[in-house]
Amino acid sequence: MKPKLVVLVGPTAVGKTAMGVELATQLNGEIINGDAFQIYRGMDIGTAKVTREESRGIRHHLIDIRDPDQAYSAADYQRDARAAVAEIAHRGKMPIIVGGTGFYIKAAVCNYQFSENGSDPDYRQALKQRAEREGSDALHHLLQSVDPVSASRIHPNNVQRVIRALEVVHLSGRPASAKKSADGNVPLYPMVCIGLTMERPRLYRRIDRRVDKMMEAGLLDEVHGFYLSGLEHAQSMQAIGYKEFFPYFEHKRSLAESIEKLKQNSRHYAKRQFTWFRGQMDVHWFDADPAAENFTVLRDRILDCIAGGSGSK
Missing domain, CATH: 1.10.20.140 (Histone, subunit A)
Known part of the structure; x- marks a missing residue:
């Protein structure tokens, strides 16, 4: 059966954004953000939010839908993502969820039920x-x-x-x-889940380089603006790329130490993402290492998998 939904996952810095846009271009699709913190306005550099140039005219959903002082839960994402899938499909487009927040994505695409308890x-x-x-x-x-x-x-x-x-x-x-629902692992849609992977040493080098580029792009000023707004304890500021700098602003850590902490946390997060996706979702994995094959060849292999061809699980 032809898939009605494509999901693209993988660790941070592996290249999901570029491949997601390329798949959307080839499949007449639109992208649904699958990152827990890209939903917040103003958190652009630290979350590696897709830029206008990178989007290449492809419409992206569930980006910049909350202010940084607002709460947003996995249950909120489940509701919003399912609505976006339905709306995109209704217009004859292919919904493509792209991101690395596994729990959010699984809650959206599987028959996962949250507790009905209230709050205190x-x-x-x-x-x-x-x-x-x-x-x-x-x-x-x-x-x-x-x-x-x-x-x-x-x-x-x-x-x-x-x-x-x-x-x-x-x-x-x-x-x-x-x-949790006993059938919380059952997919709600005919779908294909693609995962991008890479050898750890190369991925970790990419993570370190990306952090350096974020700093050059003005990450420190971006985080400092939130600090000056008194948002250091907001849910949004628990994101990797933001929380590491608050001790620097409070004169408890040097800038160099904060940058190294960000790199370290990002590497650890990538490791946890690998572990989570391999254990929680049925993923077709593809090596995204540019030394292994060029981008076009990788794209074509992924498209073949989506169309019903082979892909390594």
Whole structure:
């Protein structure tokens, strides 16, 4: 059956943006952002948001839809992404989700159901204050004691998700992991999921070079503007590329140390992305190393896979 949805995933800096635009050009498609932080206005350099020139006239959805002081959840993304898929398909175009936030993408394309529990703002605030006092590991240890399954799935640094998992237990008396749909892995659409991969050493060098280019493009000024606006504790500022510089502005870390921390966090994030996608989604993987084959050959192999040809899983 011809796919009605294409998903393009992979680690940071592997080349998803350029390939996504090329696939959209070839497939008469439009792109749906699959990055958790590109939805925020003004967070352009640090999130490697697609530029007007890079987009080559291809329409992109779910970019710049929230202000940095606004909350946005995976459930919000699920709703918005599914609506975008329907709207694009209704116009006879191919929806193509491109991004690296695996949990968001899976929630959108699979029959994943979120907990119906409400929220307790006071409890959430208390947890945030504890994290600020004792560090993110303290909350993660608490989550391990009440919901070890969720703790194994959530990185200790993802404070927002740790807090939400604790909040579910607080409100319902049941672990957040027990609330997931039994058929949450079942795709909602006829789709093909393409993954771009690369040998770690080469990818890590690309990450380091990209951080250097971000700094040249004005990343420090971009983050400083958010700091001056008092947004250092906003959900949006937990993004890699932003949180690393707040200690510099507070004279707790040198600029060189902050840049190295950004590179380190980006490399670690890429490793986690590899692990997540390989374990959570049915992906056809392609080596995006330009030393292995040129861009056009890689594009044609991916198009063949989408059309029903072979692709290495």
